[in-house]
Amino acid sequence: xxxxRLRNLAATVLPPLVxxxxxxxxxxxxxxxxxxxxxxxxxxxxxxxxxxxDFDLVLKASIVTGMNALMGLVLGSLFxxxxxxxxxxxxxxxELVNPLAITIAAIPAVVIVGVLxxxxxxDSQIPRRIMVTISVFFVVFVQVAKGLRQNDAxxxxxxxxxxxxxFDTLKKVRLPNTMPFFFTxxxxxxxxxxxxxxxxxxxxxTQNGLGSKISGTLNSANKALGFAYVLGGAxxxxxxxxxxxxxxxxxxxxxxxxxxx
Amino acid sequence: xxNTMTETSQAAVVVRDVNKIFNQGKPxxxxxxxxxxxxxxxxxxxxxIGPSGCGKSTLLRLVADLLEPTSGTVTIxxxxxxxxxxxxxxxxxxxxxxxxxxxxxxxxxxxxxxLKGWDKTKRRERAQEMLELVKLPEFAKHMPWQLSGGMQQRxxxxxxxxxxxxxxxxxxxxxxxxxxxxxxxxxxxxRICAAAGTTVVFVTHSIPEAVYLADRVVVMSPRPGRxxxxxxxxxxRDRNELTREAGDFFARVTEVREALRGIEMADQARxxxxx
Numbered sequence: 001x002x003x004x005r006l007r008n009l010a011a012t013v014l015p016p017l018v019x020x021x022x023x024x025x026x027x028x029x030x031x032x033x034x035x036x037x038x039x040x041x042x043x044x045x046x047x048x049x050x051x052x053x054d055f056d057l058v059l060k061a062s063i064v065t066g067m068n069a070l071m072g073l074v075l076g077s078l079f080x081x082x083x084x085x086x087x088x089x090x091x092x093x094x095e096l097v098n099p100l101a102i103t104i105a106a107i108p109a110v111v112i113v114g115v116l117x118x119x120x121x122x123d124s125q126i127p128r129r130i131m132v133t134i135s136v137f138f139v140v141f142v143q144v145a146k147g148l149r150q151n152d153a154x155x156x157x158x159x160x161x162x163x164x165x166x167f168d169t170l171k172k173v174r175l176p177n178t179m180p181f182f183f184t185x186x187x188x189x190x191x192x193x194x195x196x197x198x199x200x201x202x203x204x205x206t207q208n209g210l211g212s213k214i215s216g217t218l219n220s221a222n223k224a225l226g227f228a229y230v231l232g233g234a235x236x237x238x239x240x241x242x243x244x245x246x247x248x249x250x251x252x253x254x255x256x257x258x259x260x261x
Numbered sequence: 262x263x264n265t266m267t268e269t270s271q272a273a274v275v276v277r278d279v280n281k282i283f284n285q286g287k288p289x290x291x292x293x294x295x296x297x298x299x300x301x302x303x304x305x306x307x308x309x310i311g312p313s314g315c316g317k318s319t320l321l322r323l324v325a326d327l328l329e330p331t332s333g334t335v336t337i338x339x340x341x342x343x344x345x346x347x348x349x350x351x352x353x354x355x356x357x358x359x360x361x362x363x364x365x366x367x368x369x370x371x372x373x374x375x376l377k378g379w380d381k382t383k384r385r386e387r388a389q390e391m392l393e394l395v396k397l398p399e400f401a402k403h404m405p406w407q408l409s410g411g412m413q414q415r416x417x418x419x420x421x422x423x424x425x426x427x428x429x430x431x432x433x434x435x436x437x438x439x440x441x442x443x444x445x446x447x448x449x450x451x452r453i454c455a456a457a458g459t460t461v462v463f464v465t466h467s468i469p470e471a472v473y474l475a476d477r478v479v480v481m482s483p484r485p486g487r488x489x490x491x492x493x494x495x496x497x498r499d500r501n502e503l504t505r506e507a508g509d510f511f512a513r514v515t516e517v518r519e520a521l522r523g524i525e526m527a528d529q530a531r532x533x534x535x536x
Contacts, residue, residue, distance in 0.1 A: 154359030160327055161353045162376045163346050172372070176363045254362045254404060 042224040051228040057213075058232040065209040066236045068125055069197035072132020073240070076193070077186050079133065080140025085170070088148040098145060101138050113200045128200040128209075135196045140185035147181025148174060180255050183248035190240040198233060210236075271339050273428055273460040274301035274324055279333030281319055281486075292485035293319045297333070299479065299488065303427070306454065306461045308471035308478045310517065312524065316486025317464045318432055324462060325353055325430050337428060349377060351428040352421030356436040358413040360405040360420075367392070367401040370420045377424060391419035394453055411442040418450065422457070429454065429461045435470070444505070447473055451500060468521070472496075472513045473505060480517060482524040490520040 024044045030036070031043045038046060051058060087097050112134065116127030151174060159169045201211030210233045218226035248255070281294040294316040301307050309317040322328040323335055326342040337345035345351060352373075360369050367388040374384045392398045395415040405413055414434060421429060435443045447470060454461055465471050471478045472494055480490040494513050496504060504510055 152357075152359065154355045154357040155361065157327055157355065158353065158359050161325055161346060161351070162349060162373050164376050168376060173361065176361070252363075254406070 039221050039223055042227055046224040047227040047231060050222070050224040051231050054225055054228060057225075058228055061208065061210045061213045061229060062232040062236050064125070065194070065197050065201070065211060065233070066239075068128045068200070068209065069132055069193040069236070069240065071129045072197065073136050073186070073190060073193040075129070076133040076136025076189065077140045077182075080137045080185065081144050081182055083137075084141045084144035084148060085175075088145060089166075098142070101141055104138060111203075114203045117204050123206045125206070127205065128197055131200045132193050132196045136189040136193050139189040139192060140182065143181045143185030143188070144178055147178035150181075151177060179252045180248075183244070183252060187241070187244045187248065190244045191237050194233065194237050194240055271303075272300050272336075273303045273305065273338060274299070274462065275334075275336040276300075276320070276324070277334045277336070279320075279323060279330045279335065281316070281323060281328065282331045285331065294323070294330075295485040295487050297486075297488060301460060301462060303460055304458050305477070306451075306475045307463065308475035309462065309464045309481060310466060310468065310471045310478055311481030311486075311521070312466070312483055314483040314486070315481040316483070317481050319486065320481075321430055321432055321462060321464050325351065345428075349373060349424055350426055351430055352424065352426040353430045354414075354417045354421045354432070354434045356433040358405070358410075358417040360413055360416060362405050364405075365401070366397075366403050366405065366408070366416055369405065369416060370423050373420065373423050387423055388419075391423050394422070394456075395419045395449070411438055411446060414438060414446065415449070418453070422453070422459070425457065427458075427460060429459050431461065431463045433464055433466070436465075443470070444502075448501070450474065455498060468514055468517050469505070472510060472517060473500065478513075478517050480520040480524070482527075489524060492516050492520060 028044050031041060042050075083097075113127050113131040116130055120126050155173055155177075156169070159173055164172070198209070198211040198214070201207070201209045202215060206212075207216065210229055213229045214226055214233070216226075217223070217229060220226070276297050276299040279294060279297040280292075283291040283293055297320060299307075299320075309320060311317050319328060323330050324337070324342060326335070326346040335342040337350060340348070340350070361372065364372070367385065370388040370391050371379075371384040374387060379387075389398065389401065392401055395418060397412060397415055397419075400408065400412070400416075405416070408416065414437075418434065421431075435446050438446060450461075451474060453459075461474075463471075463474055465474075472492075475494050478492040478494060479488055480492065481487065482489045492513060496507070496509055496513070
């Protein structure tokens with residue numbers, strides 16, 4: 001790595017890093033100086049201590065919620081993609097489904113999880129996964145449907161001049177063209193998936209995920225542990241974000257290079 | 262044997278009494294083309310020129326069967342335009358290179374062959390041959406965004422010629438290029454098409470480009486779109502940079518310009534009458 005690239009990297013990484021550290025220092029200083037009680041707001045140092053001490057607890061809860069979010073994210077993305085492609089083949093269906101998708105996405109659909117909980121056994125994670133799948137589905141569906149409608153006119157005329165079948169045109173041109181839209185959907189849906197998985201735990205069922213632990217401990221005296229769970233959730237969220245970006249980087253290389261140019 | 266004889270003596274493109282009306286019967290009806298007759302001989306280079314809205318691109322798309330005429334017929338080497346498209350008898354290039362950004366240069370050139378069901382080795386060979394033809398043999402593995410606009414356009418032409426079509430249809434392919442690259446590309450196109458004996462129908466709105474390239478320049482006028490003049494260029498086949506400075510060249514440029522100016526004046530006169 002040469003000096004210029006190092007300087008470039010420093011310029012991207014340093015400012016947010018410095019800001020984050022400053023924020024933590026200010027928080028710590030404020031709690032110490034104004035003598036805020038630990039059951040109101042704990043110190044960052046105490047949260048870190050709780051995170052380290054009870055790491056296995058945080059990890060266990062993070063895996064439960066993270067898995068729910070991941071399963072929902074994968075299934076929802078898959079369904080969103082496939083159904084968007086299918087509806088695109090039949091214009092009237094897409095006109096029907098699109099406004100419906102947007103309307104349903106606007107309903108606070110987490111309440112469905114309450115209904116689903118009655119349909120499955122008490123220790124089942126399935127209702128939460130279904131909930132995440134539904135939420136992710138709409139985000140990805142809307143993006144892919146949009147991507148499929150935006151075709152390069154020249155490319156489409158070329159394919160027509162080659163007398164390419166609709167299937168060949170879909171496979172060789174329209175789907176690759178849609179991939180950047182698909183990943184925009186996945187990147188948007190990734191943090192959403194985690195939040196939905198977390199909130200879904202508030203509606204009953206097994207109390208072993210991050211959502212249950214956060215609501216349980218944040219109301220208790222051990223607030224530092226509650227915040228440690230929140231930290232766990234933040235880390236899972238970052239992993240999701242990084243994961244979906246990495247996937248896009250690998251699957252849509254032409255976008256990456258076109259962008260960096 | 263007899264069959265091949267008649268085929269070679271056949272016109273490359275025959276357009277007979279073609280009309281094209283968009284939005285027929287609606288308030289926004291447009292008579293894009295009216296009473297078009299045009300014969301293009303094998304190996305001939307035809308430029309279509311005219312102001313915007315004269316239907317030159319529409320005419321090209323009718324030949325390519327990307328649009329269907331409202332009435333009249335288009336015949337390519339004795340086949341209907343539709344059959345010619347299905348058989349991939351022509352290659353096509355546009356103002357936008359239309360390269361597929363997720364495919365390497367060689368895989369872009371291979372796409373029409375892939376759709377024809379060629380096997381991979383044969384496709385690779387042909388792509389390499391085409392790259393040599395457009396003088397970019399070392400760029401096979403590059404991705405489109407790594408090339409300049411002029412190079413991308415050359416790849417698009419290589420792709421259009423990949424299946425060795427006898428007919429090449431081009432819609433302002435050099436419109437987005439700078440003047441120097443453009444002149445260079447014009448010379449390259451003449452060289453390539455002369456070598457393969459390709460018939461070309463070339464849409465442009467540059468007068469010098471139309472004259473430099475063509476055996477005949479077809480001048481069109483708008484509202485409704487029609488052919489008003491056909492200028493025989495007659496500069497011979499051997500054209501180079503000196504051609505652009507020759508007196509004959511300027512004479513033909515002036516002729517085309519006056520034909521176009523005639524359209525403009527008639528248009529204005531009609532405008533005054535309308536008021």
